[in-house]
Amino acid sequence: MRNAALTLGVIAGLLGLIVGFFGYGYTVFIESFGEIGDLARQVENPERTRIISLLAPILAIAGGAMARAQNVVGGLMMLVSCAGMYWGFGFNVFTMFPIAMCGLGGVLALAARRPDPA
Numbered sequence: 001m002r003n004a005a006l007t008l009g010v011i012a013g014l015l016g017l018i019v020g021f022f023g024y025g026y027t028v029f030i031e032s033f034g035e036i037g038d039l040a041r042q043v044e045n046p047e048r049t050r051i052i053s054l055l056a057p058i059l060a061i062a063g064g065a066m067a068r069a070q071n072v073v074g075g076l077m078m079l080v081s082c083a084g085m086y087w088g089f090g091f092n093v094f095t096m097f098p099i100a101m102c103g104l105g106g107v108l109a110l111a112a113r114r115p116d117p118a
Contacts, residue, residue, distance in 0.1 A: 001108045001109070001111060001112040002021075002026050002052035002067050002068045002109065002112045002115060003068065004066040004105070005064065005067035005071070005074065005075065005105040005106070005108040005112065006064050006065065006105075007058050007062065007064070008064065008078075008101045008102070008104055008105030008106035008108065009063050009064020009067055009078045009101075009102065009105040009109075010060075010065065011064075011101055011108060012059070012060045012064070012081070012097075012098045012102035012105060013057045013059075013061030013062075013064060013081070013098075013102075015059070015097055015098040015101070016032060016056055016057035016060050016081070016098040016102070017057040019053075019057075019085070019089060019094055020053035020054065020057050020110070021053055022050070022094075023049050023052075023088070023089060024049070024053040025040070025042075026041065026101040027043060027046040027050055029058040030042045030043075030046075031046065031105045040062060042069075048087075048088060049080070049088055049089070051088075052089065053088070054089025055081075056081045056084040056085045056088065056096075057081070057082055059077045059078070059081035059084065060077075060078055060082075060098070060102045060105075062074075062077055063075065063076070063077030063078035063080075063102075063105070063106065063109070064105060065079060066106065067088035067108075067112075069079050069111040071109045071110065071112045072109070072110060074109045075105075075106045075107070075110035076106070076110070076113075077083075078102050078103070079102075079103065080104045081102050081106075082099050082106060085098055085099050085102065
């Protein structure tokens with residue numbers, strides 16, 4: 001289970017990096033060039049989006065990497081990342097896989113009782 005948590009956390013973090021990159025870039029673009037009618041509007045809280053864009057993927061990758069050695073800490077980091085992505089970006093077509101994979105990885109890491117066999 002720890003190996004599955006590791007894999008899910010790292011993959012969720014990489015997908016979260018892509019979402020975070022575009023989320024951060026979108027807020028900077030709108031701030032620099034202004035809103036475009038009804039097509040592109042600034043998010044409600046751009047600072048929150050920027051902070052979540054940076055921290056959530058890092059927590060997912062670090063939690064996944066820690067899942068084998070420190071399963072409880074790694075699992076909690078992945079669950080915090082999952083909650084952060086949901087809070088910062090919402091649940092939509094771009095975030096459903098990182099959120100679901102990170103959440104499942106966190107649950108698997110916490111449920112692991114003993115180390116996986118080598």
